[in-house]
Amino acid sequence: MDSAGLPALIDAIQHLHGLHAKWLQSVPVFETFEGRPIWAGEVQVFEVRHPNASRVYAWSSEAGAGNRQFHAVLGADYIDSPEKAVHAEVASDTKKLTN
Numbered sequence: 001m002d003s004a005g006l007p008a009l010i011d012a013i014q015h016l017h018g019l020h021a022k023w024l025q026s027v028p029v030f031e032t033f034e035g036r037p038i039w040a041g042e043v044q045v046f047e048v049r050h051p052n053a054s055r056v057y058a059w060s061s062e063a064g065a066g067n068r069q070f071h072a073v074l075g076a077d078y079i080d081s082p083e084k085a086v087h088a089e090v091a092s093d094t095k096k097l098t099n
Helices: 006-017 081-098
Strands: 022-033 037-048 053-064 067-072
Touching: 006 037, 006 053, 006 067, 022 081, 037 081, 053 081, 067 081
Parallel strands: none
Antiparallel strands: 022 037, 037 053, 053 067
């Protein structure tokens, strides 16, 4: 389970997307790049009512000084699994660092 806890993830989904979320399951994810591990953890899968998505994939990560960064990725045609949600978020974070 995410160390922030389900209530914190549900609050993050509400804050980031304005959606009420119902927890469905926890899925372990191990993301690699060029054969090297770059992220490992559990992604929480939530059911939501949204015109373009029925799922939100959420987790948190350490952000330094005891703070947490929350990630809540809407499921879409190309993001249809926890693994793809992590991949999309890692790619987005990497792009932000290189710009």
